Amino acid sequence: MKEYLKKLPPEIKEFISLAGKISKETRMPAYLVGGFVRDLLLGKKNFDLDIAVEGSGILFSEKLAKRLGSGIRIHERFGTATLILKGRLKVDIATARKERYPCCAALPVVSQGSLMEDLMRRDFTINAMAFGIGQGQEQKLIDPFGGRRDLAQGKIRILHDLSFKDDPTRILRAIRFQQRFGFRIEHKTLLLLKEAANSDLLHKVNVHRIRDELILMLKEDDPLKQIKALYSLAGLSFISPKLKPGKATYDLFKAIDKEIAWFTKKFPGRRHLDTWVIYLAALLEPLGLAEVKRICRSLALRNGEEKRIVSFRQSGPRVIVSLMKKGISPSRIYSLLEPLSYETIILLAAVSKNRYCREYIADFLEIYNGMRLYVSGHDLHGLGILPGPVYQKIFAKVLAAKLNAKVSTYEDELALIRRLIKCPGANVLKKQ
Numbered sequence: 001m002k003e004y005l006k007k008l009p010p011e012i013k014e015f016i017s018l019a020g021k022i023s024k025e026t027r028m029p030a031y032l033v034g035g036f037v038r039d040l041l042l043g044k045k046n047f048d049l050d051i052a053v054e055g056s057g058i059l060f061s062e063k064l065a066k067r068l069g070s071g072i073r074i075h076e077r078f079g080t081a082t083l084i085l086k087g088r089l090k091v092d093i094a095t096a097r098k099e100r101y102p103c104c105a106a107l108p109v110v111s112q113g114s115l116m117e118d119l120m121r122r123d124f125t126i127n128a129m130a131f132g133i134g135q136g137q138e139q140k141l142i143d144p145f146g147g148r149r150d151l152a153q154g155k156i157r158i159l160h161d162l163s164f165k166d167d168p169t170r171i172l173r174a175i176r177f178q179q180r181f182g183f184r185i186e187h188k189t190l191l192l193l194k195e196a197a198n199s200d201l202l203h204k205v206n207v208h209r210i211r212d213e214l215i216l217m218l219k220e221d222d223p224l225k226q227i228k229a230l231y232s233l234a235g236l237s238f239i240s241p242k243l244k245p246g247k248a249t250y251d252l253f254k255a256i257d258k259e260i261a262w263f264t265k266k267f268p269g270r271r272h273l274d275t276w277v278i279y280l281a282a283l284l285e286p287l288g289l290a291e292v293k294r295i296c297r298s299l300a301l302r303n304g305e306e307k308r309i310v311s312f313r314q315s316g317p318r319v320i321v322s323l324m325k326k327g328i329s330p331s332r333i334y335s336l337l338e339p340l341s342y343e344t345i346i347l348l349a350a351v352s353k354n355r356y357c358r359e360y361i362a363d364f365l366e367i368y369n370g371m372r373l374y375v376s377g378h379d380l381h382g383l384g385i386l387p388g389p390v391y392q393k394i395f396a397k398v399l400a401a402k403l404n405a406k407v408s409t410y411e412d413e414l415a416l417i418r419r420l421i422k423c424p425g426a427n428v429l430k431k432q
Contacts, residue, residue, distance in 0.1 A: 004040050011089055012047070016133050019051060022064050023134025028055030031096075031115055031130040031142065038126050041151055042181070047088040052118050052130065057081060057095035064093070078110070097121070101166040105204035108166070116144065123170045124177065125150045125157045150186075157186040164196035168205050171197055171234050172213040179225045193233065202238035210238065211299040218276035224253040227283060240295055242287055252282045255350035263346060267365065270342070274305070277343045281309040282350070289313045308341045315340065316348055323357040330368055331400035337364045373398055374410035375417065385421065394420060 005013065016032070023030040030053045039046035053060045058074055061081035065072040071084030079095035098113030099121040108121075115130060122128040125147040132140055141148070150157050156174050164170050171193055178185050185193065196202075202210065217226040227245065230236065236243040256278055263273065284292045292313055296306040319336050322328075337345055337360075349361045373395060380391055398416055401407045407416050 007043075008040075009047075011087060012049070015049070015089060015091070018067060019064060020134040022060060022067065023053075026055065026060060026063060028053050028060055029115070029132065030054075030060060030134050031132050033118070033130040034122070034127050037129045037131060037141075038147070038151065041129075041148060047090060049089065049091045051091065051093045051133075052096045052115060053093060054096045054115055057093045061093040079112070101162075104165045105168050105201050107206065115142070119144060120159065122159065123163065123167070123173055125155075125159060126177070128159060154181070154183040155186045156183050156189060158189045158192065161192060164192050165201060168196055168201035169209050169213045171202060172210075172217060172230065175229045175233060176213075176217050176220060176226060179222065179229050180220055190233075197234035200238070202234065205238075207298055207300050211301065214239070214280075214299070215276050218279045223276075223279045224250060224257070227253070227279075239299075240284075240287065240291060242291060243283070245283060245286075249283060249286065252285065252350060253279065256282055256346065259346045259350045263342070263365070273346065274308075274343055277305055277308050278346055278350075281312050281343070281347055284309065285313075285351075308343050311340060312344045312347050316344070316351065320348060320352050320354070320357055323352075323360045324354045326356055328356075328360060330363070330403040330405075333360045333364050334368045334371075334399075334403050337361065338369070368403055371399070371403060373402065373413060375413045379414060380417065383417065383421065 005016070008016075019030060030051055032049060033052045034050045036046050036049050051057075051060075057079050058076065058081055061072055061074070061083065065081075065083055068083070068085070070086075073082045073084065075081065079097065081093050083091040083093070085091065096113055096115050096118040097110050098117035099108035099110050101108050119128045119130060119142070125145040127147070128143075128145050129147040130142045132142070145159055146157075156178050158164065158170070158174075174185055174189065174193055177183065217223065217230065220226050228250065231245055236245070260273060260275055260278070263270075284295060287295070289310070293306075293310060296309055301309070319340070322336055323333070340348075345361060345365070349358055352358055352361075375395075375398065377387065377391055380394060381387065385391070385394070394417060397420060398407065398413050401416055402413070407413050
């Protein structure tokens with residue numbers, strides 16, 4: 001493993017060295033496990049470290065956090081902790097544990113265990129490897145199930161025959177890793193995957209776990225490949241029996257890819273897009289509004305996530321129709337698009353084939369979005385206008401004029417406000 005470790009960024013090498021010292025001081029064997037080891041062997045960058053500790057993962061974490069001067073989040077119930085570090089590095093530390101499943105698709109009963117028991121509870125051989133960082137295990141690869149061989153052969157293989165029945169979300173993970181790495185699902189594993197999927201075991205899984213796995217699939221570099229493979233191998237009835245994506249859905253995913261690439265390149269300084277929300281909304285696009293709302297609630301999405309998906313269905317058609325006409329004023333474009341999230345706007349651009357609609361969306365994002373006034377409430381107060389809802393109305397009129405290029409400077413804005421308050425009936429705005 002030495003040749004692999006040498007290629008790591010300095011921050012990771014320093015962290016591993018310090019974790020090894022803590023392991024020796026506490027006499028608790030500690031191991032890097034899971035995805036980090038897999039990606040290290042594949043030569044892929046991974047700044048998410050998982051450490052399994054034979055002993056107390058929480059005590060180990062506390063000592064390590066103190067030495068680093070970092071924050072820590074402790075999950076006492078699960079014997080795990082997360083270190084809050086600056087920069088790219090993310091570290092999860094857990095007490096090595098074993099699991100027992102009372103029945104199919106149930107949450108496991110967890111208890112403290114050895115490293116071997118911890119590796120045995122994992123999903124696939126390629127994720128069931130570890131290497132020691134202390135207590136005489138330094139830089140030694142521990143690979144009891146042939147994970148390194150399967151990596152070299154490009155195979156996804158479960159550890160035992162009941163794996164998918166114990167945890168049906170492994171169906172989604174098998175497909176996700178298959179598509180991410182371009183691997184193939186080993187023959188017996190594929191048969192067991194299809195058997196579990198055909199037994200509707202995904203319908204029995206806790207909704208939060210289904211949601212989390214689905215989001216991870218939609219966050220992958222090529223969500224279209226993920227959804228195609230998932231639909232082909234397991235179907236999507238566990239989300240909705242009405243969900244049967246076809247060419248229209250897949251074409252929409254491709255259009256979204258282009259819009260996201262354009263937005264990311266054009267506006268690198270703007271808020272990061274929640275791309276998975278866009279793709280999920282696209283996946284649900286053929287369904288009725290009531291069914292979309294039901295799915296959002298059944299997946300236990302957060303309010304903001306559900307709102308963005310539902311707003312596309314509620315407002316999208318109306319906004320697109322309104323933007324299909326030639327010569328719409330900038331203020332009208334602004335009023336239609338400003339209330340919407342970036343995710344919804346990207347979806348509208350992907351859905352619409354109308355030239356004017358697409359041009360207006362581009363103009364909004366490039367010019368109108370974020371346009372601000374020079375005047376403030378202090379200026380209105382100085383003109384003798386009483387504070388209240390009327391401020392909002394005045395600012396809206398001035399902003400509309402600015403969007404339509406009728407005012408441009410601070411002096412222009414003040415002059416417009418003076419004209420507004422001199423209009424008949426505007427004397428009620430003045431201080432008495």
